[in-house]
Amino acid sequence: PKPTKTQAPAPKPTKTQAPAPKPTKTQTPTPKPTQTTPSKPKPSTGSAAAIVSKAKSFIGIPYVWGGKSPSGWDCIGFVQYVYSLQGVTINGYNRTSFTPSVGYTVPYSQAKPGDILFWPGHVAISLGGGQNIGAWNPGMGTRIGPDSWIGTPSKVVRVFG
Structure with a gap:
């Protein structure tokens, strides 16, 4: 706002004001973070056992192309x-x-x-021992089955462990 005749404008800084203090030698500088790249990155929460347990709790959920929730999902949405x-x-x-x-x-x-098991056209969660759980198709829904139903997975990705 513009000053009125009854208000004085705010004072401008003068050269006599002290500058902000500079750090002294007794102050410890903030350490810079070090960057490490683990050879096997792990997320901060969860476990493989929890993944398997939770996946099994969804047996029977229907397969829905493009679905991403327990009301229905496809293989990728399930994983x-x-x-x-x-x-x-x-x-x-x-x-x-x-x-x-x-x-x-x-x-x-x-x-x-x-x-995580991947075949061209399908993704599932390994249960070990040649078994997996996944959302297979509209006729099968989410269920346990042998990896061999569609052959050896072309890729296996480990997130925990």
Whole structure:
């Protein structure tokens, strides 16, 4: 606002005002964060056992193309949803390419419960021992089945462990 005749304008700083104090040698500078790149990144929450347990609790949920919730999901929606319950966001993949933003790839011979199994056109969660749980198709819904139903997975991604 403009000053009125009864208001004096705000005083301007003068050269006699002291500048802000500079740090002294007794002050400890804030340490800079170090960057480390773990060879096997892990999310901050969740576990493979929790993934398997939660996945099994959804047996019987219907398959819905493009679905992403317990009211119905496709294979990718199922895996994303189960992992999200453990604080893990899985994105960046679709039915023709699989590049999740978490985890690391292991050989199928080393697949463990909770790992993500990928075949061209299908994604599921490993239960170990050649079994998995996934949202298969409209006739089968979410169920446990052998990995061999569609052959050896082309990629296995481990998020926990």
